[in-house]
Amino acid sequence: MPVPAPVAAAPAPCGVPAFDPLRVRGGGHRLRRALLRRRRSMAAGLAVTAAALAASGAGGPGVAAGAEERAEAAARAAAGGASGAGAQPDAEKVELVVAPVRIADVETARLLRHGDRVDVIAAASHSPSGAESDARVVAKGVMVESIPRALENAAEGGALVLLTVERDVAAELAGASTNSRLAVTLC
Incomplete structure (x- = not known):
């Protein structure tokens, strides 16, 4: 019988x-x-995103005439800041206020809810001479803050709607309401 080979030690x-x-x-x-x-x-x-919103015309609260240009300028400033070119310019500070607006159509006011975006249109009343002037947009894309609940008795004088707008747009709305009938369209 063969003899096994010796195992090497570890x-x-x-x-x-x-x-x-x-x-x-x-x-x-x-x-x-x-x-x-x-x-x-x-x-x-x-x-x-800012450029897309500016291009689509989706403005923020209180967008008035000329606001599209300000939004595009802000988008250009943000794009310039992203490339690292200098410090970002100070953003234009906009003060928002709540403006009460009496619209002529009470039924339209019943359709509105908090957060809706509306355009406010002023149409001059008939003048004594019988001439009628064209309607003009006073405010674009403003946000509805609230609608007071006293709509039942508002048939004669119209309905009161509270809108969140820029301070200068609120002044335009107040001026337009003195000699025009106001209406709103949903955006």
Whole structure:
């Protein structure tokens, strides 16, 4: 019978040499770069959104004549800030107020709800000479704040509607209501 070959003995265990902990350098730099890329992409996304809203004509509360140009200028300023070109200019501060407006048609007021967007149109009453002038848009895309509940007794004088508008638009609405009948159209 053949004799089995001797098995080699395992080497003696040796200890792990002592060494300092391994420190990886440059990780913070990569993290900062990643955050900077994220901020740039967020700024670019916001600029594209602002430009799309300006192009679609979806304005904010109290949009009046000329507000489209201001929205486009704000979108251009945001796009310039996203590319890192200097500091962003101060945004135009708009003060919003709640303006009471009496519209001629009570039934139209019953259709309105808080948050609806409306255009306010002024149509001059018939003059004593019998001439009638054209209607004009006084405010575009303004938000309905509320409708007081006293609509039952409002048939004669029209219905009161509270609108959130810019301060200068509120002055135009007050002026137009003195010599014109006001109407609203839903946006």
